[in-house]
Structures are given as C-alpha cells and as structure tokens.
Amino acid sequence: MNEIEAQKQYMKKVRKINQNKTFKYTILTMGCQLNENDSEKLCGMLEQMGYERTENQKEADLALFNTCCVRENAEDKLFGKLGELKRLKEEKGVIIAIGGCMMQEKHITDKIKVSYPFVDILFGTHTLHKFPEDLYKALNEKKKIEDVIDIDGEIYEGLPIKRDSHIKASVTIMNGCNNFCSYCIVPYVRGRERSRHPRDIINEIKELAKQGYQEITLLGQNVNSYLRVEREKGIEFDTYEGINSFATLLKAINKIDSIERIRFVSPHPKDFTDDVIEAIATCDKVCKLVHLPLQSGNTKVLKEMNRKYTKEQYLALVEKMKKRIPNLTLSTDIIVGFPGETDDEFEDTLDVVRKVNFEQVYMFIYSRRVGTLGDRMKNQIPEEIKHRRFNKLKTLVEDQIVENNQKYVGTVQKVLVEGESKNNKDLLTGRTDSNKVVIFEGSKDLIGTMQNLKIVSEHMWYLKGEI
Ligand code: SF4
Incomplete structure (x- = not known):
C-alpha cells in the first residue's frame, strides 16, 4: 500500500471514532500562499475524517495551527494563542495540533514541549500528509505525537483538498528551495527543490476547470526554475504535453478551456529566462502583472543576501520585460535593514523603486532567523534605523500607488x-x-x-x- 492509501485508511479509522458525532475544528494559517494551499489539504483531510470547520474557538474539538517561520512575529502570535488555549484544554480537552515550517525548527519544538506541554501533535512540513495517522494515534492511543523529520522532501499526490474559493484556486507546482538567500529560513525547513510531475499539475487544473474555477495561481518558492533540478540531474521523466520547463508549463495551461487567468508566485529574477518572458507575452491567459522580488536595490547588499543578481541586472531584466510584454505591471518584495546596509545603500533601493514604478510593493523589516547566515552577521542594524528607512520607503511606495491608481480612472x-x-x-x-x-x-x-x-x-x- 502506498503512503497516501495508508493515510486514507487512517482517515476512515478517525471517521469511525467520530461516527454519529459532529466534531468541529479551527485552523489558523500563517505565512505565504504555499502554506494556505497546505492548509486547504489539511482541511480536506479533516473533513474526510468527519470534522466541520468553525471560526469559534470555544466550540472547537480540535485546534490546528499551520505555522510560518519567515518572521519573528508569527512565533509571538503562536505562543499567544497557545496561552489562550490552555484553559480550553483543561475545560474540554480540545486536541491541539501544530504543523508547518516553524515545527522544523528544533528550538521552537523544544520550547513548546517545555512551556506548552498540553499540545497533542507536532508535525513538520515533510509529514503533513501523515496528519490522519498522527491524529488517529493521538485520539486512539491518547499519546503525544511528534512527527517531524529532516529530509530533502518528497511530493505526495492525491490528498483530499477543501478549497477556500470556488472561483480562484492555488496549485503548488514545486516545493523547497536551493537558493539559500542569507536572510531566509525556507530552504532549511522546506527542503531541496523538487517539482511535481507535469501530468499531475495539468490533470489537477483540468479538474479545476471542470468544476468552474476561472483563475489559477501557480505556487512555488522559485516557480521559474520548475523542473530545472530534474533537467540538471538528468532525471528521466516521461514528458507530458511537451512540458519540460516553466515556460512550456505556462503554455500548456494556457490551452486549458474555461480557465481565464493564470498567475504565479514567486519567480526568482536570476532564473527569469527569455522563454518565460516570451510565454508571458504570448499566452493570453497569463496575467501581465509579474511579481519580481527585488529584496534590495544595492549590488553589495544583494551579494551579501546571496541573491545572485546586481542592481543593473535587475533593471536590465525589467527593461527587457517591459519591451516584450505590452501592459506589463510589476510588484515586488523588499527587505529593509539587512545587516550592514548603509543609508547610501538603502538609497539604491529607493532608486530602483523610482525607476521601475512598481504597482505594489510588499515591504518587510529585516527579521533575524536562527540558523541563517544573516543571523550570524555581526553588523545588525538598530531597530530605529530600520524603522526610519521602512517609513521612507513606505512614503515613496504610497505616492507611487496614488499616481498609478489615477491612470486607471476612465479606463x-x-x-x-x-x-x-x-x-x-x-x-x-x-x-x-x-x-x-x-x-x-x-x-x-x-x-x-x-x-x-x-x-x-x-x-x-x-x-x-x-x-
Ligand atoms: S529564493 Fe531565497 S527568499 Fe525565496 S525561498 Fe529560496 S532562499 Fe528563501
């Protein structure tokens, strides 16, 4: 029996325990769209096991957290919620399960075991598919479960899914990351890059089209290196509809009837090859808004961040895209206050923002993450300087948004x-x-x-x- 079939058996066993009763669950999802997509799978499994979703914590029999560890405030949020749940655990024995990226960090799971010993299940990013088994053991054997493994990661197909929308759907096309940007914890908690088979992606989207979904967002930590690792390693896979890259994947999805829009997040500027630009330009369903994470506009800071492009290369890429893709708009991510960033270097970020004129900018104050290179750097920036720079960037971005919005009026x-x-x-x-x-x-x-x-x-x- 394969792993997913085994989990389906556990779903049946939990459903049997829950027979003739209505059990309810809450779910709190932190972080990115990949995590939201994982939560849709957790909800799919829970509903197969006879649970109904509620937003009211007091009536829940199971409280589930799908965590993120990209920023420090997510940790504070989780610990705050666990503190609130302690009384509910004592009063009605609510099952508490915590999964996701934060559980791949040993200092976090250690803290939970010491300070919140009433938590029932801890599971990581590589064991999400085993949630039915973990829940069954927690319910049936009344024991604490810790199911976290540190591997490069595998892809499991065929999990049930309960989507949040009937109109727009997210489809994960790859997992993990090989880039090791020096501020980022993701490669440590999500494992190495691995792509789903094109056939599985296309079949999932065709099924979504049949169900009436109009918009598809393709998800991955680095979507435009889809199948790159497999190509580089010479891994044999039976090609499907001629798909062997991100560009060919976009073209194949563009042909699926009744899907009206295709979006994707996040690409990496260093992997933005000409064939991807061409695919965006020629595929009518691919939205002409491209999210192109900048992070910093200064070449020295970018090098320290291990981003593998310079300010000039980023700007040249934008120019090339603007020339080839009519009506292109861009959004981006920017981190302010990376270790060692000077005022002058920060000015380069403002310079790029002025030159590119982004439609939307997701701005972040640099947050130290245990285990990353950035955390070990000596020249951390004082909080007040980070906040001053952040506010300066915010003012510029908001001015640009107002100006850009005015262009829409009358269209x-x-x-x-x-x-x-x-x-x-x-x-x-x-x-x-x-x-x-x-x-x-x-x-x-x-x-x-x-x-x-x-x-x-x-x-x-x-x-x-x-x-
Ligand atoms: S590309 Fe960089 S920022 Fe994105 S997930 Fe990978 S390491 Fe993190």
Missing part, C-alpha cells in the same frame, strides 16, 4: 468578480489583471464571471468601478 478593466465586498455586503469586489481590487454595484449573479468595468474613482487600496 475599462476586465475584472474577475470574486464576491461581496467585505466592508459592504451591498457591493461586489473583484480584481483586474494587474491584481487591483475593484469595488462596484451589481447583482450577486455576477459572482464568478468576468466583467468589463469602467473605473470611476481611485482610492489608496482599491478602485471604484461601474458596469
């Missing part, structure tokens, strides 16, 4: 209608190709359709439109 944008607006149920919300939120009045029947909307006004974080 007609194709918007995928996603649902009711969170702040006003009488309005609908959707997104443009460039991922701008548009709020407008319309019938609920429009949810899940593409609409041409005239943009009538702009606001910092959204546009207002009319049919």
Whole structure:
C-alpha cells in the first residue's frame, strides 16, 4: 500500500471514532500562499475524517495551527494563542495540533514541549500528509505525537483538498528551495527543490476547470526554475504535453478551456529566462502583472543576501520585460535593514523603486532567523534605523500607488468578480489583471464571471468601478 492509501485508511479509522458525532475544528494559517494551499489539504483531510470547520474557538474539538517561520512575529502570535488555549484544554480537552515550517525548527519544538506541554501533535512540513495517522494515534492511543523529520522532501499526490474559493484556486507546482538567500529560513525547513510531475499539475487544473474555477495561481518558492533540478540531474521523466520547463508549463495551461487567468508566485529574477518572458507575452491567459522580488536595490547588499543578481541586472531584466510584454505591471518584495546596509545603500533601493514604478510593493523589516547566515552577521542594524528607512520607503511606495491608481480612472478593466465586498455586503469586489481590487454595484449573479468595468474613482487600496 502506498503512503497516501495508508493515510486514507487512517482517515476512515478517525471517521469511525467520530461516527454519529459532529466534531468541529479551527485552523489558523500563517505565512505565504504555499502554506494556505497546505492548509486547504489539511482541511480536506479533516473533513474526510468527519470534522466541520468553525471560526469559534470555544466550540472547537480540535485546534490546528499551520505555522510560518519567515518572521519573528508569527512565533509571538503562536505562543499567544497557545496561552489562550490552555484553559480550553483543561475545560474540554480540545486536541491541539501544530504543523508547518516553524515545527522544523528544533528550538521552537523544544520550547513548546517545555512551556506548552498540553499540545497533542507536532508535525513538520515533510509529514503533513501523515496528519490522519498522527491524529488517529493521538485520539486512539491518547499519546503525544511528534512527527517531524529532516529530509530533502518528497511530493505526495492525491490528498483530499477543501478549497477556500470556488472561483480562484492555488496549485503548488514545486516545493523547497536551493537558493539559500542569507536572510531566509525556507530552504532549511522546506527542503531541496523538487517539482511535481507535469501530468499531475495539468490533470489537477483540468479538474479545476471542470468544476468552474476561472483563475489559477501557480505556487512555488522559485516557480521559474520548475523542473530545472530534474533537467540538471538528468532525471528521466516521461514528458507530458511537451512540458519540460516553466515556460512550456505556462503554455500548456494556457490551452486549458474555461480557465481565464493564470498567475504565479514567486519567480526568482536570476532564473527569469527569455522563454518565460516570451510565454508571458504570448499566452493570453497569463496575467501581465509579474511579481519580481527585488529584496534590495544595492549590488553589495544583494551579494551579501546571496541573491545572485546586481542592481543593473535587475533593471536590465525589467527593461527587457517591459519591451516584450505590452501592459506589463510589476510588484515586488523588499527587505529593509539587512545587516550592514548603509543609508547610501538603502538609497539604491529607493532608486530602483523610482525607476521601475512598481504597482505594489510588499515591504518587510529585516527579521533575524536562527540558523541563517544573516543571523550570524555581526553588523545588525538598530531597530530605529530600520524603522526610519521602512517609513521612507513606505512614503515613496504610497505616492507611487496614488499616481498609478489615477491612470486607471476612465479606463475599462476586465475584472474577475470574486464576491461581496467585505466592508459592504451591498457591493461586489473583484480584481483586474494587474491584481487591483475593484469595488462596484451589481447583482450577486455576477459572482464568478468576468466583467468589463469602467473605473470611476481611485482610492489608496482599491478602485471604484461601474458596469
Ligand atoms: S529564493 Fe531565497 S527568499 Fe525565496 S525561498 Fe529560496 S532562499 Fe528563501
């Protein structure tokens, strides 16, 4: 029996324990879209085991956390929540399970075992698929489970999945990372790069298309090196629909009927080859918003970060993309206050932001991560300097957003209608190709359709439109 079949048997066993009762669970997901996609798989498994989701912690029989370790505040959040759960554990014996990236860090699992000994299950990124077995053992054998292994990682297909949306779906195409950027903990907790087989990806997307999904986001730590490791190692795989790279994958997905939009996060600038640019330019369904993480605009800082490109190479890549891809918009990630960054070096980051004119910038204050090279660097930047630089960047970015938003007013944008607006149920919300939120009045029947909307006004974080 293969691993997933074995887990399906455990799902049946848990379901039997839960027979004739309605058990409820909460799930808190931290971090990136890959983690959100993992949580959808955890929810899929839980629902197969007879659990129903609730947002009310007090009525939950199982509290599940899918953690992230990219930033320090996620740790504070987890420990705060565990403190709150202690009383519920004593009062009604709620099962507490913690999984995800943070569990791959020994100093964290050690702390949980000492300070929060009431936690029932700890599982890591490489054992997520074994959650049914872990839960069964915790319920049946009433013992504490620690199921964390440190391996390069494997890919398991066929887990049930409960998606958050009926319109947009995320599809993980690869896992892990080989890049070891010096600030980043991901390669240590997610293992080495490995790609899913093209056949499994295409079949998953064809199935999503059948179910009426309109937009697909391809996920990976480094999507544009899809199948690179396999190619470099000469690993034989039976090619499927001619797919042997990220560019050919985009082209194959572009042909799938009824999928209207394709997005992807995150590519690495050093792997942005001409064939990928060509695929974005020629595939009508691939959105022309490209997320291109910059991290720093200074060549020396980039070298210290181990990013493997210079300021000039990044700008040249942007120029090449802008020339080849009509209506291209760009978003990026920037880290402020990496060890050793001087005021002048930070000015280079502002310079790149001015030159590229990003549509959206995800800004982060550098956060030390135990085990990374950046954490061992002596020249850490004082918090007040990091915050001063962050605020300067934020002001520039917000000015650019206002200016960019004004360009939309009076234009007609194709918007995928996603649902009711969170702040006003009488309005609908959707997104443009460039991922701008548009709020407008319309019938609920429009949810899940593409609409041409005239943009009538702009606001910092959204546009207002009319049919
Ligand atoms: S490419 Fe760099 S930042 Fe991205 S996951 Fe890999 S190590 Fe982390």
